[in-house]
Structures are given as structure tokens and as C-alpha cells.
Amino acid sequence: xxxxxxxxxxxxxxxxxxxxxxxxxxxxxxxAAVASARMLNAYTVETPDDALAAADAxxxxxxxxxxxxxxxxxxxxxxxxATRGVNTTAGSSILKDFKPRYxxxxxxxxxxxxxxxxxxxxxxxxxxxSSNETSTYGPVISPxxxxxxxxxxxxxxxxxxxxxxxxxxxxxxAATGTDTGGxxxxxxxFTGICGIKPTYGRCSRWGIVSFASSLDQAGxxxxxxxxxxxxxxxxxxxxxxDSTSLDLPVPKWEAGLSSDLKGKRVxxxxxxxxxxxxxxxxxxxxxxxxxxxxxxxEIVEISLPHTKYALPTYYIIAPAEASxxxxxxxxxxxxxxxxxxxxxxxxxxxxxxxxxxxxVRRRIMIGTxxxxxGFYDAYFTKAQKVRTLIKQDFTEAFEKCDLILTPTAPxxxxxxGDKTADPLSMYLNDVFAVPASLAGLPAMSVPGGLDEQGLPxxxxxxxxxxxxxxxxxxxxxxEERAAFTAKPQxxx
Amino acid sequence: MSVTNEQVRHIAKLARIAMSDxxxxxxxxxxxxxxxxVEQLGEVNTDGVEPLxxxxxxxxxxxxxxxxxxxxxxxxxxxxxxxxxxxxxxPKVIE
Numbered sequence: 150x151x152x153x154x155x156x157x158x159x160x161x162x163x164x165x166x167x168x169x170x171x172x173x174x175x176x177x178x179x180x181a182a183v184a185s186a187r188m189l190n191a192y193t194v195e196t197p198d199d200a201l202a203a204a205d206a207x208x209x210x211x212x213x214x215x216x217x218x219x220x221x222x223x224x225x226x227x228x229x230x231a232t233r234g235v236n237t238t239a240g241s242s243i244l245k246d247f248k249p250r251y252x253x254x255x256x257x258x259x260x261x262x263x264x265x266x267x268x269x270x271x272x273x274x275x276x277x278x279s280s281n282e283t284s285t286y287g288p289v290i291s292p293x294x295x296x297x298x299x300x301x302x303x304x305x306x307x308x309x310x311x312x313x314x315x316x317x318x319x320x321x322x323a324a325t326g327t328d329t330g331g332x333x334x335x336x337x338x339f340t341g342i343c344g345i346k347p348t349y350g351r352c353s354r355w356g357i358v359s360f361a362s363s364l365d366q367a368g369x370x371x372x373x374x375x376x377x378x379x380x381x382x383x384x385x386x387x388x389x390x391d392s393t394s395l396d397l398p399v400p401k402w403e404a405g406l407s408s409d410l411k412g413k414r415v416x417x418x419x420x421x422x423x424x425x426x427x428x429x430x431x432x433x434x435x436x437x438x439x440x441x442x443x444x445x446x447e448i449v450e451i452s453l454p455h456t457k458y459a460l461p462t463y464y465i466i467a468p469a470e471a472s473x474x475x476x477x478x479x480x481x482x483x484x485x486x487x488x489x490x491x492x493x494x495x496x497x498x499x500x501x502x503x504x505x506x507x508x509v510r511r512r513i514m515i516g517t518x519x520x521x522x523g524f525y526d527a528y529f530t531k532a533q534k535v536r537t538l539i540k541q542d543f544t545e546a547f548e549k550c551d552l553i554l555t556p557t558a559p560x561x562x563x564x565x566g567d568k569t570a571d572p573l574s575m576y577l578n579d580v581f582a583v584p585a586s587l588a589g590l591p592a593m594s595v596p597g598g599l600d601e602q603g604l605p606x607x608x609x610x611x612x613x614x615x616x617x618x619x620x621x622x623x624x625x626x627x628e629e630r631a632a633f634t635a636k637p638q639x640x641x
Numbered sequence: 642m643s644v645t646n647e648q649v650r651h652i653a654k655l656a657r658i659a660m661s662d663x664x665x666x667x668x669x670x671x672x673x674x675x676x677x678x679v680e681q682l683g684e685v686n687t688d689g690v691e692p693l694x695x696x697x698x699x700x701x702x703x704x705x706x707x708x709x710x711x712x713x714x715x716x717x718x719x720x721x722x723x724x725x726x727x728x729x730x731x732p733k734v735i736e
């Protein structure tokens with residue numbers, strides 16, 4: 150039996166349908182791969198029986214010809230998605246023993262398409278981080294290493310670091326991620342895989358542990374652009390249980406894939422040429438421009454004048470929403486309780502001090518401050534106004550272009566521990582990802598090449614509202630031309 | 642603007658997070674560093690700009706005023722740290 154774990158979702162799907170191999174064989178190989186890669190710390194819970202049950206159901210259904218789009222495909226699920234009866238902790242001690250009695254809409258949709266679950270994937274605590282180092286389970290270790298012969302442990306990116314590490318290490322064919330300010334795209338770029346954040350509202354947020362509700366979106370992380378299209382189609386869709394869910398049909402993104410970009414104008418924002426970005430990243434961006442031109446696109450220079458204000462805007466809005474969302478962890482309804490002293494208030498304070506990690510406490514504090522009496526207008530309202538201007542920048546740019554191309558991140562993967570002492574330096578790693586989040590736009594990272602240290606770099610495509618198809622198609626055009634085949638050398 | 646130890650202690654109280662004096666000492670410069678950085682938003686002229694409230698234009702839906710859910714008491718209490726007699730239990734608040 151060849152290595153089924155090297156195949157894409159499309160190949161697995163077609164192979165299962167054709168009877169080249171059984172879904173059970175796929176699940177068994179993946180379960181074994183998951184169990185043999187625990188050094189990466191990518192999974193927080195393994196659910197081999199879940200993967201096998203979905204595989205057996207697919208093998209049984211094959212005779213009838215009624216197979217869902219992901220029938221028998223075992224997936225990794227970020228630990229932010231509520232999964233019935235399976236620990237859902239958001240990487241936090243405060244939810245350590247939480248076993249939901251319900252399933253998130255996105256994972257329910259994936260199950261309806263026939264997918265199984267390999268396990269829950271590690272992540273930054275409450276998705277607050279860009280390196281997976283804030284997890285209560287400890288960091289995920291990237292399967293990638295620098296080509297200098299050293300063994301420095303690298304960050305897989307974050308917050309969806311378990312997802313990115315699992316897909317790039319071949320211990321999940323694809324995984325769910327969530328993106329609040331780059332948490333799908335930056336880890337995808339760090340590990341040489343694809344990841345798309347759809348338009349805000351495409352995927353239901355119901356059953357996803359909330360971080361910043363006006364920004365949080367789920368999306369797929371996978372080996373190829375096609376796999377992202379297949380998986381996003383299964384994840385997306387209107388959900389009455391999410392008040393911001395978009396009541397629109399889900400396009401047939403896979404069927405619509407085309408790398409012919411004739412007639413498309415691709416904007417290159419001059420404000421994204423910032424100081425301190427390694428030359429390799431600028432060079433890759435230039436290659437990306439050539440690839441898209443080669444695919445038929447016209448390249449135009451555009452301006453997004455408020456780009457430099459996106460990160461400070463984000464670091465007011467996201468902590469503000471987080472401080473409100475995380476008020477629910479009170480030691481009463483679910484999760485940890487620490488009695489403390491001083492009655493009910495003492496219990497609240499002791500529980501939250503013990504249950505939240507340092508970065509989450511820091512963000513709750515900032516969020517509480519910017520929402521507090523006397524400071525609300527100066528910080529929160531001001532940030533919401535600048536957010537309007539950032540959104541307007543994109544609206545105006547999309548009068549001149551159909552898509553925007555930028556690098557995904559200002560660096561390749563950094564070492565574990567390199568940025569933990571300085572929260573600001575960690576925040577700055579999302580400089581290219583955050584503006585599209587603030588504007589709710591679909592955006593994708595596609596691997597473009599390796600830097601001089603042998604680490605993956607990503608190219609980032611931003612589309613108009615609801616134009617996931619345009620983003621995927623441009624991603625496909627890059628994928629075909631970049632011919633990115635590098636894989637991490639197995640050391641784990 | 643920058644925050645003082647006293648203000649940080651007050652924010653911690655509002656956020657219901659117990660904090661030692663050492664942690665407050667440590668947080669003050671961290672928070673001030675971040676606040677100093679976000680203050681660059683002051684450079685942006687936002688006169689006459691409406692704050693963004695919906696990132697993608699969307700109608701707030703209303704649904705029929707009908708019971709669509711319920712009878713889930715045991716599910717709801719299943720993850721409670723302490724539940725008694727079908728209720729969440731909290732430390733005594735009334736003597």
C-alpha cells in the first residue's frame with residue numbers, strides 16, 4: 150500500500166470513489182501517522198475511532214453511490230470548534246475538562262459531508278497568539294527546520310498552529326482553522342500549505358469558542374487550493390443560529406476553479422512595501438506578480454493609505470470584544486472553578502486568575518480598559534472609525550482592481566521563544582493579514598517558495614466581499630506556477 | 642495616556658481577575674507600551690466618519706416568536722463545576 154497520507158483530499162476522494170483503496174485504509178494510515186508524531190504536540194486529543202467510524206460509513210455507502218463530498222476523509226479539527234462529547238478547550242486551562250453536549254455548525258456540516266475526525270488540534274489560548282506558544286498544552290513544534298543543520302525548534306505560526314503543523318507533517322490531509330487577524334493565513338505561510346479565510350459570515354460561528362466576534366471566521370487549511378475549495382464548500386452555509394451568518398447559497402467553488410486570469414486586474418498596494426522585511430519576501434512578491442501576469446492578469450499599483458493603522462486598530466477592537474466574550478468564564482456554568490476567598494466575587498477573580506494564561510489576561514485587561522468609562526470614545530469608538538476608513542480603502546481599491554496580492558507575513562517561521570518577551574513584536578507579525586480581517590474580506594495564503602534558510606514563504610490574495618472564487622482562482626494560478634513541492638524532512 | 646498601578650488594579654477588579662502586586666507591577670509597563678503604540682490612531686482624521694458596526698452589510702434577522710428549543714437542563718448543567726438540585730451552585734451570597 151502506497152502512502153495514502155501523501156495524497157490530497159481530491160485524490161483521496163477520487164480514490165475512495167473508484168475503489169482504489171478503502172476509506173478504512175486511509176483512516177488507519179492517518180491514525181497511525183497521528184500516533185507516531187506526538188513529538189510535534191499538534192493534537193490535544195486523538196479520536197481514531199471517530200475517523201474509523203466515518204470511514205466505515207463511507208465504505209458502506211460506496212455501493213449505493215451516495216457519497217458526500219468528504220466521505221471517509223479524516224480531518225483535524227482546531228480545538229476552538231465544539232465537538233460533541235470530545236474535549237473542547239480553546240487551548241485554555243479554564244476549559245480543560247469541557248466536553249460540549251453539542252457540535253459546532255461547521256463541524257456538523259463537515260460530518261454531513263461524510264468527514265471523520267482524527268482529533269483536536271492545539272492552538273494559541275483562545276486563538277490569541279501568532280506562534281501557538283500561548284497554549285496551555287505548550288507550543289506545537291513546526292515540522293520544518295532551517296537548512297543550516299541546526300535543530301532550532303520553530304513556531305508553526307498561530308493561532309491555528311496545530312492545524313498548520315498537522316497538514317504539513319502529513320498527519321491530517323486538511324484541518325479546520327479560524328482566523329481573527331491572520332490565524333489561518335500566517336500559520337499556512339509558515340508551514341508551506343494553503344489556507345483561506347472566507348468573507349465574514351460565510352461560515353457559521355455557532356459552536357466556535359468566541360474570541361472577537363466581529364472578526365472571527367472559520368476556514369480550511371489544506372495542501373492545495375483545490376482542497377481548500379472542496380473543504381470550504383462543505384464548511385460554509387447559512388445558519389440561523391449565527392445572527393451574522395450570510396443568507397446566501399454556497400457557490401460551487403471547486404467546479405468554478407480556473408487559473409486563467411484574463412481580464413482580471415491585480416492590485417499591488419504600495420503601502421505593503423515596508424522596512425525591515427527580508428529581501429527574500431520582496432523577491433517572492435515580485436515573482437508572484439510575474440506569475441499572475443503570466444496567467445493573464447493585468448497588474449496595477451493601488452494605494453491602501455490607512456494600512457499602517459490596521460494593527461493598532463485591531464489591537465483595540467479585538468481585545469475589547471475578547472474582554473466582553475470572555476466574561477462568560479465565571480466558574481459557574483462550565484470550566485474551571487477556584488473557590489478563592491471572599492464569596493462569589495472572590496471565586497470569579499480566583500477562577501479567572503488561575504484559568505487564563507498571561508497573554509489572555511493581558512488582552513482582557515487592555516480590552517476592559519479601552520471599554521471603560523472615560524476611555525471608550527478615545528479608544529474604542531476611535532478604532533471603529535478608523536476601521537471604517539480601512540474598509541473604505543479596500544472599497545476604493547476594488548474600483549481599480551479585482552484582487553490584491555501581498556506577502557502573507559513579514560517573516561518566515563521564527564524560533565520558539567524568539568518573540569515571547571515582547572508582545573508588540575509578536576503582534577507585528579500579522580501586519581499584512583489584519584487589514585483584510587478588519588474589512589471582512591476573503592483572503593488566502595498560498596505557498597510561493599522557500600527562503601534562503603529553506604523555510605516556506607506564502608503569498609497572500611485578498612478579494613472583494615463574497616469573491617472567494619476570484620481568490621481561489623488566483624491562488625490556483627500561483628500554485629501552478631510556483632510548483633511548490635518542498636516538504637519538511639522527517640525528524641519526529 | 643498612560644496607566645498607573647492604581648488604574649491597573651482597578652481594571653483587574655473590573656475584569657474580575659485576581660492579581661498580585663508583582664503582576665500589576667509587571668503589567669503597567671506592558672500595557673503602557675501597547676497603549677503608546679495604539680495612540681498613533683490619533684494622527685488619523687476621523688471627523689465625520691461613522692464608526693463601523695457591520696463589516697459586511699447584513700440585515701438583522703427576526704424570527705418568529707416561538708419556542709424552538711428547550712428541555713436541555715441536564716445538558717446545560719453537565720459541565721457545571723458544581724450543580725445541585727438542577728441548579729448551578731455558587732458560593733453563598735446571602736447570609
